[in-house]
Amino acid sequence: MHGPGRGRATRKGAHRSRPRSLARSLPSRFVLGRIVLVVALVAAGVRLVAVQGFQASALAAQAAKQRTTIQTLPAQRGAITDRNGTPLAFSVAAAALYAQPQRIIAEQRAIHADPDAHKQAMAHRVAQVLGPAVSEQEILAQLRGEATTVLLAPLVTPAQARAIQQDFPEISAEHREIRQYPGGELAANVLGVANWRADERKVRGLAGLEYYDDNMLAGQDGRRVVDTAEGSDAVIPGSERAERPSVPGSGLELTLDSDLQFTVAQMLGDYARKYHAKGASAVVLDAHTGEVYAMANDVTFDPNNLAAATPEMLGNPAVSAPFEPGSVNKVLTAAAAIESGVVTPDTPLRVPGELKVSDRTVRDAWPHGMLNLTFTGVLARSSNVGTLLTAQRVGADRFVDMINKMGLGQRTGVGLPGESAGRVPSRDQWSGSTFANLPIGQGLSMTVLQMAGMYQAIANDGVRVPPRIISAEIAPDGTRTDTPRPEGIRVVSPQTARTVRDMLRAVMQNEPGQRGTGPEAALDGYQVSGKTGTAQQVNPACGCYSNSNYWITFAGIFPADAPRFVVGISLDDPAVGSAAPLFHQIASYLAGHYQIPASPRPSPTVTLTLP
Amino acid sequence: MGLLGMALAATLWLSTAATADSYHLQSAYKAERNLTERSESLGREVATLETAPELARRARELGMVPAGDAARLVVRPDGGVVLIGQPRKAVAPAPLPVVPVLPLVPVAVPAQPSVPALGPLQPAPLQPVNPVPPANTVPPVNPVPPVGPVPPVTTAPAAPASPAAIGPVANPSGHF
Numbered sequence: 001m002h003g004p005g006r007g008r009a010t011r012k013g014a015h016r017s018r019p020r021s022l023a024r025s026l027p028s029r030f031v032l033g034r035i036v037l038v039v040a041l042v043a044a045g046v047r048l049v050a051v052q053g054f055q056a057s058a059l060a061a062q063a064a065k066q067r068t069t070i071q072t073l074p075a076q077r078g079a080i081t082d083r084n085g086t087p088l089a090f091s092v093a094a095a096a097l098y099a100q101p102q103r104i105i106a107e108q109r110a111i112h113a114d115p116d117a118h119k120q121a122m123a124h125r126v127a128q129v130l131g132p133a134v135s136e137q138e139i140l141a142q143l144r145g146e147a148t149t150v151l152l153a154p155l156v157t158p159a160q161a162r163a164i165q166q167d168f169p170e171i172s173a174e175h176r177e178i179r180q181y182p183g184g185e186l187a188a189n190v191l192g193v194a195n196w197r198a199d200e201r202k203v204r205g206l207a208g209l210e211y212y213d214d215n216m217l218a219g220q221d222g223r224r225v226v227d228t229a230e231g232s233d234a235v236i237p238g239s240e241r242a243e244r245p246s247v248p249g250s251g252l253e254l255t256l257d258s259d260l261q262f263t264v265a266q267m268l269g270d271y272a273r274k275y276h277a278k279g280a281s282a283v284v285l286d287a288h289t290g291e292v293y294a295m296a297n298d299v300t301f302d303p304n305n306l307a308a309a310t311p312e313m314l315g316n317p318a319v320s321a322p323f324e325p326g327s328v329n330k331v332l333t334a335a336a337a338i339e340s341g342v343v344t345p346d347t348p349l350r351v352p353g354e355l356k357v358s359d360r361t362v363r364d365a366w367p368h369g370m371l372n373l374t375f376t377g378v379l380a381r382s383s384n385v386g387t388l389l390t391a392q393r394v395g396a397d398r399f400v401d402m403i404n405k406m407g408l409g410q411r412t413g414v415g416l417p418g419e420s421a422g423r424v425p426s427r428d429q430w431s432g433s434t435f436a437n438l439p440i441g442q443g444l445s446m447t448v449l450q451m452a453g454m455y456q457a458i459a460n461d462g463v464r465v466p467p468r469i470i471s472a473e474i475a476p477d478g479t480r481t482d483t484p485r486p487e488g489i490r491v492v493s494p495q496t497a498r499t500v501r502d503m504l505r506a507v508m509q510n511e512p513g514q515r516g517t518g519p520e521a522a523l524d525g526y527q528v529s530g531k532t533g534t535a536q537q538v539n540p541a542c543g544c545y546s547n548s549n550y551w552i553t554f555a556g557i558f559p560a561d562a563p564r565f566v567v568g569i570s571l572d573d574p575a576v577g578s579a580a581p582l583f584h585q586i587a588s589y590l591a592g593h594y595q596i597p598a599s600p601r602p603s604p605t606v607t608l609t610l611p
Numbered sequence: 612m613g614l615l616g617m618a619l620a621a622t623l624w625l626s627t628a629a630t631a632d633s634y635h636l637q638s639a640y641k642a643e644r645n646l647t648e649r650s651e652s653l654g655r656e657v658a659t660l661e662t663a664p665e666l667a668r669r670a671r672e673l674g675m676v677p678a679g680d681a682a683r684l685v686v687r688p689d690g691g692v693v694l695i696g697q698p699r700k701a702v703a704p705a706p707l708p709v710v711p712v713l714p715l716v717p718v719a720v721p722a723q724p725s726v727p728a729l730g731p732l733q734p735a736p737l738q739p740v741n742p743v744p745p746a747n748t749v750p751p752v753n754p755v756p757p758v759g760p761v762p763p764v765t766t767a768p769a770a771p772a773s774p775a776a777i778g779p780v781a782n783p784s785g786h787f
Contacts, residue, residue: 087658092651159648180655183662262663525683525695588680598685598695 067227067236074175075219076476077203078249080191080210082258083291083471089181089191089210089303091203095161095173097126097152101143104170119143122168126152129163177203179210181303187261189316190254190295190416190469193303206306207314209470212417213252216473222246251474255291260284263589265296268569271582272298277552277574281318281448283467284586285456287563289485290465292414295319295449319414322422322445323551323570326535327382327517329441331454331555333391334379334503336402339496342393345376345503348610351386358432362388362440365534377608380506380516382532384440391439399439400427405491406454407464408446413486415470422446441535442545448553452568455555458504458529459563462497463488504529505560505603514608521556521580523587525598530556530567532578554579558587561599565590676703 051059079090099122108115123143127136130153142150152171156164161173179194192208194217202218205211227239264282272280280298285291295318301309315321337343351371354363364383371383378386391399403409409424424444425434437443449467457464466486473481492500508528510519518532533553536545552571557563567586569579590596659665682696 086661090655090658092655157648157652159645180658182655182659183664186662186664259663262667266667524680524697525685584680592678592681598683 069226069228069235071224071226072175072201073222073224073246074177074202075221075246076248077177077179077194077219078217078251078474078476080217080252080254081474082187082254082256082261083293084257085253086258088183088187088254088256088258089179089194091177091179093158094155094176094178095158096154096176097156097161097164098149098172098174099143099152099170100149100172101145102148104143107170116144122171125167126164126171129160130156175201179203179303183258183262184302184304185300186258186265187254187256187295188300188303189297189314189318190256191303192314192417193301193306193309195306207417208316209252209254209416212415213470217249217252219249219476220247248476250476252470253472253474253480255286255293255469255471256295257293260589260593261294261296263593264294264586265300267582267585267589268296269298271579271585272571272574275571275574275576277571279317279321279572280570280574281321282567282569282582282586283318283449283452284590285452285467285566285568287456287459287557287566288465290453290456290460290467291471292449292467292469293565295469315418316416318448319412319416320418320420320447322420322447322450323553323572324442324445324535324537325451325553325570326441326533326551327384327387328451328531328533328553328555329444330379330382330387330439331458331500331504331531332399332402332406333387333394333439334375334500335406335458335492335496336394336398337375337390338499338503339402339492340394340398343375343390345374345499345606347375349373349375349378349386349389351378351383351389353385355385355388355436357388357436360433360436362436372610374607374610376503376506376606377514377610379503379531380509380606380608382507382517387439388436391435396427396430396435399435402491403438403444405464405489406457407466407489408444408450408454412447412449412453412466414449414467415483420447422450441533448568448570451553451555451570452566455530455557455568456566457489457491458497458500459557459566460488460497461494462490462492464491465489501529501557501560501563504531504557506606506608507531508603509605509608511605514605516608518554518578518580518583520578521554521583521587523558523584523591526558526587526591526596527560527599527603528556528558528583528587529560530554530580530583532580534577537573549573550577552577552579554583556583556587558590559596559599560603564594564596676701 074093076093077091080088082088101119104118104122105115108118120140123136123140126139127134134153139152142152155176155178158173164171165173176196178196181188181191181193188208190208192205192210192212194203194205194210194214196202197204202221205214205217210217222243222245224240224242224244226241227236264284268280268282271277277298282294282296283292284294286293295316297317299313299317301313303309338345343349349372351364351368351373353368353370354361356362362384364385373381373383373386375386375390377383378390403424409421411419411421413419422445425438434443453464453467456467465488468483468486470483472483475481491497505527507516507518507530508522509516510522518530521530521532522528531554533551533555535551535553536547537549537551538544539546539549550573552574554567554569556567558565558567565587567583567590569582569586571579678701679699680696682694682698685693685695687693
């Protein structure tokens with residue numbers, strides 16, 4: 001209340017004390033002052049209009065560029081586990097360390113320090129933190145080089161990066177992600193591999209499931225905008241404007257059992273090496289659900305060491321490389337014949353030594369005159385002539401119907417990339433002798449997975465469930481979504497399936513004069529059903545069937561009386577005539593690992609060859 | 612006046628407390644981050660040590676060998692025990708010889724060839740069946756198996772249980 005009054009009084013006093021001469025020159029000084037002020041005002045106004053009106057957007061953008069930084073919020077890639085939750089592939093965060101030697105020099109000179117001494121200290125600290133994996137000399141050489149930006153270490157843990165940055169904040173750390181495959185080669189052909197892509201700044205799948213389900217596994221990177229102090233990466237606190245959070249990728253739970261996978265791969269690899277096979281694949285399916293418990297190839301790679309892998313190793317021949325199955329395919333004829341009732345297991349068949357079909361003559365693997373075989377005997381001794389005679393009784397229509405129901409010539413949709421459908425000649429392409437070839441497993445091709453799928457139908461009382469390898473998708477929050485199970489396809493009646501299964505037990509029979517072709521596959525205490533196969537390979541040189549190169553195959557059901565597993569094996573031209581011993585090894589492991597109860601009674605001895 | 616003073620003091624105290632807490636918070640965050648990283652790295656280690664290949668390798672180092680066919684004792688409803696199979700000592704698989712160059716191996720006549728004596732019915736070989744794969748790249752190949760030296764394994768320590776010691780064995784021959 002007192003202030004203003006006092007102020008007025010003071011000013012009045014000041015006016016009074018002004019000298020007269022000054023008062024007289026006042027008008028001209030006012031004019032001068034006004035002019036100066038008006039000019040300044042006009043200048044400012046013009047500039048204001050220019051800046052605000054004409055250059056506004058350009059300047060604003062320039063300013064924003066100086067301080068606004070878009071940061072990517074990396075999404076964590078989903079993990080892949082086996083059916084028991086054992087991790088097969090997962091991601092861990094890492095960092096790459098960079099330095100800018102020229103900037104170091106400039107900064108050190110600015111504070112009158114020796115840049116080289118600083119670089120030495122830096123190299124020493126980096127080597128100290130990272131341990132023997134890096135060489136101090138190499139880092140120092142890099143720092144002394146001419147490059148603007150040098151990569152000091154491509155992959156370090158976040159903790160290591162922080163320890164280094166604490167002492168040397170001018171070293172920048174960039175986000176990286178490492179994909180870990182703890183099992184190394186375990187299931188590598190199925191998993192494939194994912195690696196860091198410099199251009200996308202992200203881990204991306206390169207092969208296998210990592211590639212096929214990449215979008216689901218990768219998730220979606222988020223983005224946020226922050227303000228940074230000009231010329232540095234320091235974020236101005238409170239300036240974060242989160243635009244989109246990252247969405248972590250979903251995980252996959254496979255139907256594989258890593259113990260079984262490892263064992264089967266080991267056994268298959270040993271067998272293939274022992275007999276110098278050019279290639280080998282095996283699958284183990286659940287007899288009822290068609291879930292793939294194991295899928296192995298003899299050639300594989302270590303996804304942790306991608307540099308050592310060739311493109312061929314990254315494939316998965318078990319689904320991508322079809323072959324001619326040979327006698328394993330006789331199950332088609334057996335199923336169609338029993339289903340249509342043209343024969344029973346005990347039907348006697350008079351089997352001549354050779355059979356002329358169209359312009360070809362088909363013989364059995366062993367020379368014989370007229371033989372009396374039961375139909376079971378035809379299968380157990382793998383008689384080509386007997387099978388063809390039965391196939392003729394079945395007729396081409398029912399046989400083709402069986403091929404389709406068994407899923408041959410169609411992809412299984414197992415959920416793996418590069419899957420082949422195999423090849424089945426369509427009916428209008430048949431020549432006169434095609435029907436002499438298909439029933440004995442030549443002239444058509446299938447993958448080992450399709451082959452096992454046929455036997456799965458027989459094991460599952462006639463319902464074929466297309467095989468699947470992904471059992472569930474695990475959302476980032478842990479919610480589990482089971483992969484929908486494919487609808488089963490009724491191939492034959494339950495009674496037919498049981499009859500065929502029982503007949504195929506005779507393949508393992510080892511009685512004098514009544515010996516099947518695969519007694520080596522038998523396992524004490526268990527009934528085993530299965531079928532051996534040998535197929536001539538096509539010689540690419542002449543386009544004809546080779547007489548020296550064979551596919552050796554085996555498909556089996558274990559145990560035959562209460563099926564739990566179906567095993568399919570194919571070997572590319574091994575120096576051995578049967579894969580039955582390998583089936584025996586796998587079945588023996590299955591029995592122990594899954595504690596499968598012994599069959600209540602052994603397989604009955606049946607008559608194969610009639611007098 | 613008094614109210615103002617109290618308010619000032621309270622504000623001062625609150626802001627001091629908040630600042631102190633923010634330091635606590637920061638160090639707690641730091642501790643949490645370090646612990647998370649530690650648990651991640653330990654989990655990684657466990658995952659690696661737990662895998663089947665690693666377990667198998669360690670087992671081999673300890674001199675263990677894969678068991679062959681197990682013999683089984685089946686308890687019958689009447690209480691009798693039947694031995695199925697022959698209990699055998701597990702033996703180390705012979706180390707694989709270095710695989711010689713391939714075509715030298717004479718292909719044995721297959722024990723069970725169902726080989727038809729037919730020529731090819733399709734002049735076109737079946738090889739290039741592989742249809743356009745959704746993605747991949749890898750054509751069916753016949754790769755040469757990698758020649759891996761198998762580490763020699765020493766002994767089989769486990770002694771099999773003597774069948775005689777287990778009570779009534781109905782079927783010692785074990786043949787099924």
